[in-house]
Amino acid sequence: MRLIYLLFLIFCLSSCKKKKEVNPFVVLSGKVDSEGVGFLTLFTNPRFKYQEQQELKLDIQVQKDGTFKDTLEITEGHYLLQFGNNKVNLFLKPGYDLQIKLNDRNISYEGKGAQENRYIKERDSLIAKVGGNNFYQYFSKLPEEKFLKYADSLEKQRLGVINKHGNIDLHLQKTEKLWANVEKAHKFQNYSFTRETIDTSYLPSKNYPNPLEELNINDEDLLNVGLFPMLIYSHFGAVAKDHGVDDWEYIVQDSFPISNPKIREVAFYTSAVFSMKSFEKLEEFYEKSQSFIQDNEFKEAITKQYLALKELYPGKPAPDFTLRNMENEPVSLKDFNGNIVYLDFWASWCKPCIEEIPAFKKLQKKYKNRKIVFVSIGIESKKESLQRLIEKHRLNGIHLYDPSKEKEFKAAYSVGGIPHYVLIDKFGNIIKNFSMKPSDPRIVNQLDSLLD
Known part of the structure; x- marks a missing residue:
């Protein structure tokens, strides 16, 4: 009898174990009611990608x-399904058996995973309806009180859609709520400095909310929210500046508010990607990164950027180039030998670039008859848009535009964001790869000393 009981117990345990096993595959099937579609393309959604999600x-x-x-062996996460010129957001998870009907006007779901994707469809409709406004064109023009109410309203609308679909996958439900929270925090973080571009007398009120106040910043699920690394980068970067240290120095301190090692590592890496170019203690930073960072991909990326920046150290030869001017004539860096060269990387859509135009024109006028050349390089723009701005603002100097060489040229000068300024001496060597902008009052003193 005892033996029979033991055998029965083993059978029950093994049965339970089998029931807990998760099907590692996603079955995706359905029908496309659209002519000329021979295949669908499924790829990782870069906007909503989970941290551990495969590419x-x-x-x-x-x-x-x-x-x-098709039967797919893929990780849980957000994907895009493209048919023709249409793209559909999908949430997929091992074990799903999702049937989809697609046409140019609508999409419907059945099977396991349908509830989650009906939620995704409604979420995307809401985002399309209320998510198109940006800071420079909309939010920065709102008075503080109105902005805060609007940001709260957007979060509540997003949470309302999630709560309406309360029976969806719990992990998806949590990360989507975190998205709503982080998006509001991101708006709170960015409003102040964008508002100042509209109203120079603006100061945040005493009751202005701490952007991170409602977030548990040690919750690792926040790393599944694409905006989160940028949020902590901008927030703690400002705090580090107030402390008089570089971002990375603040992050490695024991007093850094984030204790979760994985999130701190992401904070350190994000800081490296966006701020390494301005680190005064570059060698010390790189040495620290090798012990602080555990993720090999992060280490490789930091090393690659570090080595590129070392090639742009003061005194190193500036990367040579031959680009086309607005008349389609070739212009080379060597053409300017014997002159100080001030490079300006800009774009027609870049508001901070355009805001520098008045100061840039003043610099050009001040040094009109001196041995200095001002070279503006238009990137990520259409030639016609650049030409209109050149004519509208009556811009002097040399204007270059060559999309065929843009990628390699940006990489050579480590251009991660714009505007980006480079100062080169009369021998063609780097003085400063991340030089001061034209509106910085210190630039005049530097140029005067170089021209003496």
């Missing part, structure tokens, strides 16, 4: 009658 791009064959079916 993926694969094609799914569509039969002549429009049906398709």
Whole structure:
């Protein structure tokens, strides 16, 4: 009897174990009611990508009658399904058996995973309706009180859609709520300095909320929210500046508010990606990164950027170039030998670039008859848009535009953001790769000393 009981117990335990096993595959099937679609493309959604989600791009064959079916071994996360010129956001998880009907006007779901994707569809409709405003064109023009109410309203609308679909996957539910929270915090973080561009007398009120106040900044699920690393970068970067240290120095301190080692590592890495170019203690930073960072991909990326920046140290030869001017004539850096060269990387859509134009024109006028050349390099823009701005603002100097060489040229000068200024001496060597902008009052003293 005892033996029978033990055998029964073992059977029950093994049965329970089998029930807990998760199907590692996603079955994706359905029909496309759109002519000329021979295959679908599924790829990772870069906007909503989870931190541990795989990078993926694969094609799914569509039969002549429009049906398709494929069994996929993929990780949980957000994906884009493209058919023709249309893209559909999907949430997929091992074990799903999702049937989709697609056409140019609508999409519907059935099967396991349908509830989650009906939520995604409604979320995207809300984002399309209320999520198109940006800071420079909209939020910065709102008075503080109105802005705060509007940001709260957007969060509540997003949370309302999540709560309406309360029976969806719990992990998806949590990360989507965190998205709503982080988006509001991101707005709170960025409002102050963008508002100042509209109203120079603006100061935050005494009751202005701490952007991170409502977040548990040690919750690792926040790393599944794409905006979160940028939020902590901008927030703690400002705090580090108040403390008189570089971002990375503040992050490695024991007093840094984030104790979760994984989140601190992401904070350190994000700081490196966006601020390494301005670190005064570059060698010390790099040495610290090798012990502080555990993720090998992070280490490799930091090393690559560090080595590139070392090639742009003061005194190093400036990367040579031959680009086209607005008349399509070739212009080389060597053409300016014997002159100080002030490079300006800008774009037609870049408001901070355009805001520097008056100061840039003053610099050009001040040094009109001196041995200095001002070279503006238009990137990520259409030639016609640049030409209109050049004519509108009556810009002098040399204007270059060569999209065929843009990628390699930006990489050579480690251009991560714009405006980006570079100062080169009369021998063609780097003086400063991340030079002061034209509106910085210190630039005049520096140029005067170089021209003496």
